[in-house]
Amino acid sequence: MKKIGILTSGGDCGGLNGVVKGAAQMANSLGITPYVIPNGYAGLYNLIDCDTITALTPDRADKIDANLAGSEAGHSRVKVKKIEDPNKYERIKQGMKKFGIDGLVISGGDDSGSVMVDLFEQGIKCVHAPKTMDLDLQTYSVGGDSTVNKISLYVEELKTTAITHNRIMVLEVFGRYAGHTAFRGGVAADADCILIPEVPSDFDIVYNHMKERFFARILKSDVLAGQYMIVVAEGLKNADGSEIYDESSTPDSFGHKKLAGAAKFVCQELTKRLKADPEIKDLMKKAKMYVEKMNEIPEVRSVVPGHLVRCGHSSAYDVNFGKEAGAAGVLLLKQGITGVTVVGVDGNKVRYMESKKAIEQRHVDLNQVAIYEQMGTCFGRPVSAYKPSFEKEEGKIFRHL
Ligand code: F6P
Numbered sequence: 001m002k003k004i005g006i007l008t009s010g011g012d013c014g015g016l017n018g019v020v021k022g023a024a025q026m027a028n029s030l031g032i033t034p035y036v037i038p039n040g041y042a043g044l045y046n047l048i049d050c051d052t053i054t055a056l057t058p059d060r061a062d063k064i065d066a067n068l069a070g071s072e073a074g075h076s077r078v079k080v081k082k083i084e085d086p087n088k089y090e091r092i093k094q095g096m097k098k099f100g101i102d103g104l105v106i107s108g109g110d111d112s113g114s115v116m117v118d119l120f121e122q123g124i125k126c127v128h129a130p131k132t133m134d135l136d137l138q139t140y141s142v143g144g145d146s147t148v149n150k151i152s153l154y155v156e157e158l159k160t161t162a163i164t165h166n167r168i169m170v171l172e173v174f175g176r177y178a179g180h181t182a183f184r185g186g187v188a189a190d191a192d193c194i195l196i197p198e199v200p201s202d203f204d205i206v207y208n209h210m211k212e213r214f215f216a217r218i219l220k221s222d223v224l225a226g227q228y229m230i231v232v233a234e235g236l237k238n239a240d241g242s243e244i245y246d247e248s249s250t251p252d253s254f255g256h257k258k259l260a261g262a263a264k265f266v267c268q269e270l271t272k273r274l275k276a277d278p279e280i281k282d283l284m285k286k287a288k289m290y291v292e293k294m295n296e297i298p299e300v301r302s303v304v305p306g307h308l309v310r311c312g313h314s315s316a317y318d319v320n321f322g323k324e325a326g327a328a329g330v331l332l333l334k335q336g337i338t339g340v341t342v343v344g345v346d347g348n349k350v351r352y353m354e355s356k357k358a359i360e361q362r363h364v365d366l367n368q369v370a371i372y373e374q375m376g377t378c379f380g381r382p383v384s385a386y387k388p389s390f391e392k393e394e395g396k397i398f399r400h401l
Pocket of ligand 1: 010011012109132133134174175176234252258259310
């Protein structure tokens with residue numbers, strides 16, 4: 001192994017530059033030259049047409065700010081299998097040969113990971129460094145912690161405006177069909193209600209929880225101020241299990257529809273119920289908020305930060321994990337262990353698993369939901385009692401979100 005390529009793919013996120021830097025630094029220290037494959041799999045497919053590619057020499061790697069989210073290597077959402085060119089794999093191999101690249105460290109989520117498995121099955125040596133802010137792989141994935149921290153910060157910050165206006169606020173966050181980041185970010189910020197795809201939402205339950213808590217806060221406040229915060233995952237499902245998304249959204253280049261419209265839907269459902277509820281007038285009067293025709297019900301407002309949950313700065317945890325995952329990717333390649341996903345570095349143990357297994361989608365554990373339900377958070381379903389079982393652990397524990 002003399003030269004390797006570093007490729008990042010899918011949606012960018014925190015900690016990715018840590019992966020790029022970690023892989024580059026480890027490669028350099030082992031006498032392997034690391035190169036950037038620009039623009040994800042699109043760049044890999046077009047490598048053959050590149051005149052030069054950038055080597056991440058020690059000096060160049062030093063210039064990468066591991067703390068910044070995003071990736072110096074660039075991204076695209078391209079599924080190699082779907083490229084119509086019948087010679088696509090040969091073209092990729094020729095491109096790698098042109099620059100003498102023996103193997104690839106690929107950082108991506110489930111889609112990018114499935115492309116990595118495809119390339120591996122075509123005889124290309126590659127190792128997967130897990131990345132996705134959605135946190136829906138079997139392993140921890142770089143980007144998750146940064147996103148959870150951002151969501152939590154946004155919920156906390158929204159409370160200042162929400163309480164000033166006595167509003168119910170709904171924050172919609174990325175995450176596709178897994179609710180991990182909405183769940184963890186919401187819990188961290190003491191959100192009142194967290195709606196995730198794993199729990200189809202019953203809006204009568206959400207409404208009753210909101211009505212009771214929101215008005216109780218206001219009526220118990222010496223300045224008659226209160227707010228109610230809802231975090232909703234973009235992949236929200238209605239009580240009947242149907243998806244809620246904006247029909248007009250176009251698919252991305254992996255072929256997935258872009259999810260949008262969950263927060264708007266929540267606002268509509270709650271507003272509808274506020275308007276139809278005969279008790280609201282009295283509660284608004286008690287809260288000294290009622291003004292006929294002008295302020296008859298509280299406002300339910302939506303905020304959609306979109307890409308803000310995965311850009312800017314990375315959390316310290318993600319930079320640590322990212323550097324180790326990148327470095328471990330190089331060590332595995334050098335050892336001749338390919339077609340695998342890095343799980344983590346544990347002292348001198350580089351832990352990995354078969355990529356096919358690692359990219360199987362992981363959902364929020366409903367038992368984990370139940371513990372927070374028991375503590376008072378609404379998840380849009382009837383509260384189910386948390387039934388603990390007790391287990392004494394022996395030895396080392398490794399746990400991720
Ligand atoms: O998979 C990561 C992710 O951030 C999803 O949570 C989100 O639905 C999607 O990417 C957005 O993708 P894009 O940046 O291509 O709009």
